[in-house]
Amino acid sequence: MSSQQQVVESFWRLCRRFGIPINFVTWGEWTYGENQTLGYVYREQTDVGLISLGFKEPVRMSWVKLMAAFLAHMVHDQQDDLIVAATVHEIRNPLTVLSGYQELLSQKHPDPLWEKMDELMMRIAERLDDMLSGYSSTRRLEGFDLTALCHDVGEDYKVFLTRREISLNIHGEPCEIHGDRKQLRQVIRNLLHNAADAVLPGGHIDITVNAQDEHVILRVSDNGMGIHETIRPFLFRPYYTSKIDGHGLGLVICQRIVEQHHGTIDIVDLSPGTAFVVSLPKMQK
Incomplete structure (x- = not known):
C-alpha cells in the first residue's frame, strides 16, 4: 500500500x-x-x-x-515525516563514519594539535547527532532539569552571541520535567537562534524558566525587530520563512516536539521584540 x-x-x-x-x-x-x-x-x-x-x-x-x-x-504531516526521515538517514550515516575515522586518527597521531582537533570534531559530531535527534519522531524519555538544560545551550552559544555583541540572561530555579533531553535541547537552540537573528548588535535575549501549577513555563524573549502581525499566523507553517537563508522548518519542528511532549508553544508580541512561550507538563513526583 x-x-x-x-x-x-x-x-x-x-x-x-x-x-x-x-x-x-x-x-x-x-x-x-x-x-x-x-x-x-x-x-x-x-x-x-x-x-x-x-x-x-x-x-x-x-x-x-x-x-x-x-x-x-x-x-502535509506525512510528507514532512518522509522528508525528515530521509534527511536524518542521509546525514547520520556519514556522520557515524566520520566519528569512526576521527577516533582512528587520534590513535595513530597522538600529537597535541591532533588531539585538540579530535576533541573539536567529536563535539561537532555530538552536536549534530543531538540536532538530528531533535528531528526524529522517536523519543527517549527521562527526568531532567529544564533550567540546567537552558544553561547548557547558552554555554554552547556563548561565542556565537559574543561575536554578534548580543547579551544572554538565563533565569530560573531548577524545574524537573519528563521528556526527551535531546529533542527539547533542539527546541531551545532553535528559539535562541531565532532570537539572535532578530536582534541587532547591543541587543539582549532573556530565557526564563518558571514552575506554574502543573506546568513548567519556558520563555525565550528578545528586544529585536519583532514579528509583523501579518506574518505571525504563518510561522508554524512548513517551509514558510522570512529569512534569506532559512528553510522554514525550525519552528515547525519546535511545535511538533513540544506537542509530542503534551505541551504548547505560543508567540507573544512585546513591541519591541518577541517572546516564544513553551508550556510543558511538570514531572510528577
Whole structure:
C-alpha cells in the first residue's frame, strides 16, 4: 500500500471511529470507503489537490471544508515525516563514519594539535547527532532539569552571541520535567537562534524558566525587530520563512516536539521584540 493510500485510509477510519456518517473519501487517485454512488458528494479544492467526501445525509459546507482541511494537514504531516526521515538517514550515516575515522586518527597521531582537533570534531559530531535527534519522531524519555538544560545551550552559544555583541540572561530555579533531553535541547537552540537573528548588535535575549501549577513555563524573549502581525499566523507553517537563508522548518519542528511532549508553544508580541512561550507538563513526583 502506498503512503498516499495509507493517509486516505487512516482519515476514513478516523472518521468512522468518531461516528461521522461518511461513505467514502477520495484524494487524487485514491478512494477509500463504500457506497460511492449513493448519498451526497461534496468536493473541496485544497493545497494538496481535490478532495471528495461522500455522506449518507446532507451536511454543511463549513463541515466539509473543515474535514478537507484536516485531511490536507494529514498529508502535509506525512510528507514532512518522509522528508525528515530521509534527511536524518542521509546525514547520520556519514556522520557515524566520520566519528569512526576521527577516533582512528587520534590513535595513530597522538600529537597535541591532533588531539585538540579530535576533541573539536567529536563535539561537532555530538552536536549534530543531538540536532538530528531533535528531528526524529522517536523519543527517549527521562527526568531532567529544564533550567540546567537552558544553561547548557547558552554555554554552547556563548561565542556565537559574543561575536554578534548580543547579551544572554538565563533565569530560573531548577524545574524537573519528563521528556526527551535531546529533542527539547533542539527546541531551545532553535528559539535562541531565532532570537539572535532578530536582534541587532547591543541587543539582549532573556530565557526564563518558571514552575506554574502543573506546568513548567519556558520563555525565550528578545528586544529585536519583532514579528509583523501579518506574518505571525504563518510561522508554524512548513517551509514558510522570512529569512534569506532559512528553510522554514525550525519552528515547525519546535511545535511538533513540544506537542509530542503534551505541551504548547505560543508567540507573544512585546513591541519591541518577541517572546516564544513553551508550556510543558511538570514531572510528577
